[in-house]
Amino acid sequence: xxxxxxxxxxxxxxxxxxxxxxxxxxxxxxxxxxxxxxxxxxxxxxxxxxxxxxxxxxxxxxxxxxxxxxxxxxxxxxxxxxxxxxxxxxxxxxxxxxxxxxxxxxxxxxxxxxxxxxxxxxxxxxxxxxxxxxxxxxxxxxxxxxxxxxxxxxxxxxxxxxxxxxxxxxxxxxxxxxxxxxxxxxxxxxxxxxxxxxxxxxxxxxxxxxxxxxxxxxxxxxxxxxxxxxxxxxxxxxxxxxxxxxxxxxxxxxxxxxxxxxxxxxxxxxxxxxxxxxxxxxxxxxxxxxxxxxxxxxxxxxxxxx
Numbered sequence: 076x077x078x079x080x081x082x083x084x085x086x087x088x089x090x091x092x093x094x095x096x097x098x099x100x101x102x103x104x105x106x107x108x109x110x111x112x113x114x115x116x117x118x119x120x121x122x123x124x125x126x127x128x129x130x131x132x133x134x135x136x137x138x139x140x141x142x143x144x145x146x147x148x149x150x151x152x153x154x155x156x157x158x159x160x161x162x163x164x165x166x167x168x169x170x171x172x173x174x175x176x177x178x179x180x181x182x183x184x185x186x187x188x189x190x191x192x193x194x195x196x197x198x199x200x201x202x203x204x205x206x207x208x209x210x211x212x213x214x215x216x217x218x219x220x221x222x223x224x225x226x227x228x229x230x231x232x233x234x235x236x237x238x239x240x241x242x243x244x245x246x247x248x249x250x251x252x253x254x255x256x257x258x259x260x261x262x263x264x265x266x267x268x269x270x271x272x273x274x275x276x277x278x279x280x281x282x283x284x285x286x287x288x289x290x291x292x293x294x295x296x297x298x299x300x301x302x303x304x305x306x307x308x309x310x311x312x313x314x315x316x317x318x319x320x321x322x323x324x325x326x327x328x329x330x331x332x333x334x335x336x337x338x339x340x341x342x343x344x345x346x347x348x349x350x351x352x353x354x355x356x357x358x359x360x361x362x363x364x365x366x367x368x369x370x371x372x373x374x375x376x377x378x379x380x381x
Contacts, residue, residue, distance in 0.1 A: 142182055182199065206243075253269055267296045299339045314348055330356065
């Protein structure tokens with residue numbers, strides 16, 4: 076399940092730079108599950124699609140998108156109450172969707188599927204990714220032209236012109252990339268891989284270096300808008316946190332289930348991680364993790380804030 080809330084942070088699929096307009100937080104997951112909250116405490120769970128949903132994103136407290144199995148891309152204009160289905164042009168599973176204000180967006184998924192939109196998903200233009208491996212994460216800078224897509228085999232694709240042209244960026248030693256996040260202005264990018272590495276770029280995704288390595292595979296990375304604080308999550312309850320000075324530390328999540336999603340929100344003061352069995356955990360200002368009960372056992376695939 077991918078969780079989002081338009082409140083000003085960058086989630087595990089990479090958004091960034093959203094203005095805090097309210098408290099709509101939502102998640103999309105297995106079996107078409109959509110979970111939503113307006114107050115961060117009580118959550119409503121419903122099924123909005125027949126197949127799995129792997130990613131969700133929004134640009135304000137009314138407009139958002141989900142993506143998932145069979146090339147599905149759903150669009151809401153009423154805060155997730157109703158959804159219409161857009162034509163992505165793909166029948167393969169889409170693992171990630173990202174949009175920025177102004178209508179620019181990216182979808183990507185299995186078999187190297189990649190497409191961009193400039194009208195909020197009204198039309199998607201397919202892009203040759205030059206790869207056939209699964210693309211699992213995307214990031215779009217809210218305040219710039221940068222877009223980044225990552226996937227299996229250490230694939231990292233960069234566009235500096237709103238998705239019009241793409242180039243592969245070599246990252247020596249990287250495993251299968253599983254997630255990517257960018258700050259609001261597109262200056263700093265983080266990516267994680269299945270080998271447990273956290274990769275960082277401070278030059279708009281031109282070059283990368285390894286910042287730290289977790290004791291287990293990582294599945295998700297989330298970044299505060301200012302590019303400092305970050306949360307990474309992965310297998311066996313693994314959580315890593317990056318503080319304002321750039322130092323990483325391992326945190327005790329209190330669970331042993333695989334975590335597949337991460338989120339930094341509320342100006343960097345609140346973090347969420349999620350994963351198998353409907354697991355959703357929250358921590359304020361680096362404090363103890365507490366479990367948020369959800370009326371679902373659907374796998375949670377990502378976190379972001381609407």
